[in-house]
Amino acid sequence: MIVIIDYDAGNLRSVQRACEKVGIMSEVSSDPERVLSAEKIIFPGVGSAESAVETLKKRGLDNAIVDFFQAGKPILGICLGLQILLDHTEEGNKKCLGMVSGACERFKFSDRSLKIPHIGWNDIQINFKHPVIEKIKDGDQFYFVHSYYAKLIHEEEIVSYTEYGNMKFCSVLAKDNLFATQFHLEKSGELGLKILKSFGDWNP
């Protein structure tokens, strides 16, 4: 069973429906015990990192996610669920889970034609092959909605890059049993569903 972590951060049902569509059994839970006993977890999220981190702590889910990672079981982070894996975010100046070295910063452009949030479909440039994106080609497009981007310390954890204006940021990261996308794979059409399906099949 895959557990989708409920921490009041967004549309969990979209993720759950996408799981159903690709034949993955899932359940939504905010119970740390349930999370720890799952085979795999999905850590989704939209909205503000500040309140998300608070809610995770309040429910004891922050430790559960870190323990789950250390137990070597597969984790899929989506959007805010990628950003919170890092050490720190500029959004509300919050300390995050620290599972991946790096921090999130806000997009800043002098060119006013570059809108924030970065909303819409953008392509990924694959940095290295990873089993969860084995069906994805360089240049495939996915749906993004975010104002902050992940700045990783270790290049070998960056699976793909995406460009917005003059910014090139990490759009997919992976570290051992952890895999995360900045884009919403549950809202990225059939290509997004392919990634989800591959995560379901992944045995790191």
Added chain:
Amino acid sequence: MLTKRIIACLDVRAGRLAKSVRFLDTKDIGDPVKAAKEYYDDGLDELVFYDITASSDGRDIMLDVVENVAAQVYIPFSVGGGIRNVEDANRLLGAGAEKINVNSAAVQRPELISECALAIGTQNTVLSMDILKVRESREFPSGYEIVIDGGRKRASIDALQWALRGEELGAGELVINSIDADGTRDGYEIALTRMISEAVSIPVIASGGAGEPEHILEVLTEGKADAALVASMVHYGDYTVREIKEWLQSRGVNVRLRY
């Protein structure tokens, strides 16, 4: 590189499409769920549903439509029409919508925008504006006025000032719907779209007037829109979503063609 989005707009009344929609190889012409699926399969980037039902019964039917669309369509979609408070917004999001569009109720009570932004996130809060061209004056320095209640009532608010206020209150995107251009199929209101897009730092979706792919090209380049809303031109089968996108690509507009 970020692509320009093509968004299809579907008006729904009591669970059925308000305009009869003609599809190339389907017989059911009024089912919004089926229409959504067709466009999705054809590479549409995003969907907007406007619930033009007045009754509360109709609202529940709309929730069913949203549920059914969400079960088949894996691209973002928003719902607008009659959203008056955070509870309305949450119900639609719970049913599977990605974003909500507020319009008249936000003009009457601007805090609705900040309440939604706080509860469901700025990026999910879209401010939709119906706009009428008027004479430039002290009251309307931009030469455009906001209208509400489906274009029936003038709001005595300058359109540009309302756009800036909406951004400040926490709207994540703006829909610029020109009442003058709406339904004409003569092209978008370019000057209006450009003026607002240059003034705000959030994405702008142009709406009203699309009849030909050239119109979309014009509003995405000269009009500086980030996305274009289409209705009749795809509903009546004049163009498919794919045809529009391929043509735009051939004219140098970056669009999503891999799906």
